Amino acid sequence: MDKPTQTSTESTQSAEPTDKPVVLITEELSPAAVIALGPDVEVRRCAGTDRAALLEALPGADAVLVRSATRIDAEAIAAGSRLKVVGRAGVGVDNVDVPAATRAGVMVVNAPTANVVSAAELTVGLLLAVARNIPQAGAALREGHWQRSRFTGVELSGKTLGIIGLGRIGSLVAQRMRGFDMRLLAYDPYVRAGNASQAGVRMTGLDELLAESDFLTVHLPRTAETTGLIGFDALQRVKPGVRLVNAARGGIVDETELYAALKEGRVAGAALDVFATEPCTDSPLFELDNVVATPHLGAGTIEAQARAGVAVAESVRQVLAGRCVPEAVNVHMGTVDGELAPWLALTEQLGRLLTAAAAGLRGKLLVKVAGEITGQDTTALELAALKGALSGVVQGDVSYVNAPLLAQERGVGSELLSAHAGAAPHHSLVTVSGALPSGEVVSVSGTLAGRGAGGRLVEVCGFEVDLALAGSMAFFRAPGGRSLVGAVGAALGGTPIDALQIAHGAPVANTGNEVLLALNVGRPVTRELLDEAALSIDATHSWSLDETA
């Protein structure tokens, strides 16, 4: 799909059949997101928080676009029987069951940087609000109370800020709070101390950070490890009178324990943008004067919504057009640019051919990349080979998303070797190899003849060939020294033969007196015809491939 010039067709949820891929939008998104989806999709809408409506709409959707309020769990993934991609217009994917999506071959894409500035700016606002009681003082004033001493606050300057999670947002908060003359500590076991100290942040253990901080701010993802991290134990160890901000995810701070600590005065104030269960409108925390609360507004700016919506819409368009996107949460493909795309298709074909040649898939798939193409990030070619190889042995859809998992389940490994040398006489070459049940290694190599040209098969099991890697193909390995063409032609009956090659001997590897007969044929060769032809020439191996299927 090219850049959109018109907006997408839009309808409310409908079961009407459509030719265009259907993108289901389940939450309020920036209008720019719908424009970015372009004219090649049909947009449908339903409320993601209405579970029944969501489950009813999902079977008709090729893509679903959500924010944080729609639960895309295993049940929702299963309901989305034709779903190819879940687009999360924001950072956190904790409302998406990523393992379930991966298993089903559904790509999950997010917009990891679109709203981080907005989230960091809200955090700064919450730090100021909790230090100076700004929302409470404003609310009292509106009720007719001019109460200055009641809302006396504290300064940020000279105080210690403890940042829990020094990732994208935590780092932006650090940058901004340095301007307030705060001393900055951070706890994040996955961040290198050297990088932090350049940013003026001292890394500490959690205990030290809790004991020394006048203000704490949480910027963690919600995971099994982080859920309840700021609970009873941590809140016992804080510096008395600490003020706490959480604009990351609900549940990381235990709300019951926080309530108790606020009541006791161990925690002097809290500012919360996120809650364990959302929407949250009646928490006991809201009864406390020293609590500031916002309804998950971290990403709630015009700029962040436009950036997140457009970024994720672009990714969804790419996925629906069969392309790979770097923002995929559950596919690790490296950088895939336009130059690499035809090599992906070629490598996938080679993977399919290898499985056919090896009569199955076992052990390890080796993907060797040589020549000019090695100047690019070729990580994705390993996935492409696995995808192709598995498609011949797995029932159901194999995608870039579930290929590694399906391979792992079958005990199949893979390795990518990349070396500039070794492609001659071709400018670039991809070789995929694996093993026969006997342990003998089989390999297939292919190249692209030129820009826009289809793939060429240039090596099969050590024999040099030069055939289009397209349409239907048949291969025979047989003893040499006799007339093979007539016998095979006769056995294949009326099957049109478009190109035929007999490769002798061992120009690439020592294959003895054997020959390889490789054919491009005009229609798929049935197993019966293939066996008959193989018998007629005493072939030791025969296989076919239907690239039109």
Ligand SMILES: NC(=O)c1ccc[n+]([C@@H]2O[C@H](COP(=O)([O-])OP(=O)(O)OC[C@H]3O[C@@H](n4cnc5c(N)ncnc54)[C@H](O)[C@@H]3O)[C@@H](O)[C@H]2O)c1
């Ligand atoms: N309130 C909002 O509207 C809003 C907006 C955007 C993002 N968020 C949330 O903010 C959080 C941070 O987002 P980000 O983009 O900075 O994420 P990030 O992945 O860039 O940073 C998270 C950091 O947490 C660290 N971390 C992970 N597990 C940890 C653990 N157990 N202990 C200590 N550190 C740990 C990681 O090393 C990483 O550096 C996420 O939960 C995200 O969903 C909220």
Ligand SMILES: O=C(O)CC[C@@H](O)C(=O)O
């Ligand atoms: O969609 C939203 O507004 C929430 C976004 C935010 O929590 C995120 O993780 O990106």
